[in-house]
Amino acid sequence: MCTLEKRGDIFYLTLTGSDEHRLSPTLIASLLSLLAEAASQSTRGSVLVTTSVGKFFSNGFDLAWAQSAGSPDEAGRRLHQMVEDFQPVVAALISLPMPTVAAVQGHAAAAGLMLALSHDYVMMRSDRGVLYMSEVDIGLSLPEYFGALVRAKVGSAAARREVLLRGRKVRGEEAVAMGIVEGAHAGEEGVAGAAARLAEELAGRRWDGEVYAEIRKGLYPELCGVLGLATKVFATPRL
Numbered sequence: 001m002c003t004l005e006k007r008g009d010i011f012y013l014t015l016t017g018s019d020e021h022r023l024s025p026t027l028i029a030s031l032l033s034l035l036a037e038a039a040s041q042s043t044r045g046s047v048l049v050t051t052s053v054g055k056f057f058s059n060g061f062d063l064a065w066a067q068s069a070g071s072p073d074e075a076g077r078r079l080h081q082m083v084e085d086f087q088p089v090v091a092a093l094i095s096l097p098m099p100t101v102a103a104v105q106g107h108a109a110a111a112g113l114m115l116a117l118s119h120d121y122v123m124m125r126s127d128r129g130v131l132y133m134s135e136v137d138i139g140l141s142l143p144e145y146f147g148a149l150v151r152a153k154v155g156s157a158a159a160r161r162e163v164l165l166r167g168r169k170v171r172g173e174e175a176v177a178m179g180i181v182e183g184a185h186a187g188e189e190g191v192a193g194a195a196a197r198l199a200e201e202l203a204g205r206r207w208d209g210e211v212y213a214e215i216r217k218g219l220y221p222e223l224c225g226v227l228g229l230a231t232k233v234f235a236t237p238r239l
Contacts, residue, residue: 001027004034009045009203010196011038011098015052020059023111027062028085031115035092042097045206047199050119051103051192058112060134061086083143086111090145091227093118095217097209099202103195104181105188110134114146117153117180120216123195126172126184137167145226152220155179 005012013034015021038048052058066078093100102119109132116122116131124131133150135142142164154160159178162168172184182198185191210232217224217231224231 001030002034004037006041009043009047010199011041011046011048013038013048013050015050015058018054020056021052021054021112022059022062022064023082023086023115024062024065025082025085028082028089031089032092035089035096038098039092039096042209044208045203046098046209047203048096048098048100048119049103049195049199050100050115051195052105054106055128056106056112057102057104057108057129058115059107060110060112079140082111086114087143087145087227090114090118090149091229094220094223094227095213095229097213099199099207099212101195101199101202103191104129104131105191107132111146114149117149121198122181123183123185123191123198124172124175124181125188125191126186130169130171131163131175131180132169133163133167135167136165145223148220148223148226152223153180 001017002013002015005014021027061079061082063079066075066082069075069078100119101121101123102116104116104122104124106125106129108116108129113131113133150160150164154163156179159180162178163170163180170178170180172181175181176184183194185194214232217229
């Protein structure tokens with residue numbers, strides 16, 4: 001499933017096991033619980049790094065669980081449940097009172113890519129793994145908050161078209177060139193090391209997490225509106 005470990009100022013949220021880390025209701029609930037735990041322990045200098053074990057960062061929603069329901073109507077209900085359940089995870093990351101880094105060690109597809117993009121920074125491997133929005137290929141419409149998240153985090157209209165309307169499978173160096181990820185690094189250790197160095201750099205700034213979260217939310221007004229996230233008003237500091 002997933003674990004949370006604190007090393008100094010840095011929280012490491014890890015999707016464990018060698019499976020595809022499909023976002024089932026159980027995994028979604030676990031992610032939400034651990035994000036709440038990190039938020040409750042946040043102090044100045046806290047940073048979150050989310051990573052994974054195995055070939056996949058996350059291969060999206062647990063479609064096999066949905067399809068095992070026994071009827072198309074029940075399968076649709078289960079898929080809708082996962083879409084609804086996952087939205088608070090995105091909201092929790094966008095409002096988390098600390099910088100966030102996704103260390104993508106393998107494939108990130110559909111909702112798995114949305115999980116990665118919900119972080120402030122995304123690092124991925126240059127030698128393995130793709131970013132892939134499969135919805136156009138498998139005939140699923142895009143949840144409203146998925147579209148808002150992509151518009152918030154992928155600045156180029158051409159890149160958004162390639163990812164969402166062509167279903168392009170984007171590798172590390174391509175993802176950097178398209179402005180989707182911060183960096184692409186060779187091997188598991190390369191990604192882990194780059195994410196850890198960035199996290200240490202961010203932790204060293206000792207920012208006020210609540211202020212950081214409000215600034216982040218202010219960057220993405222459309223997304224926050226869709227997610228139902230309100231912004232707080234802070235008193236003007238005296239200089």
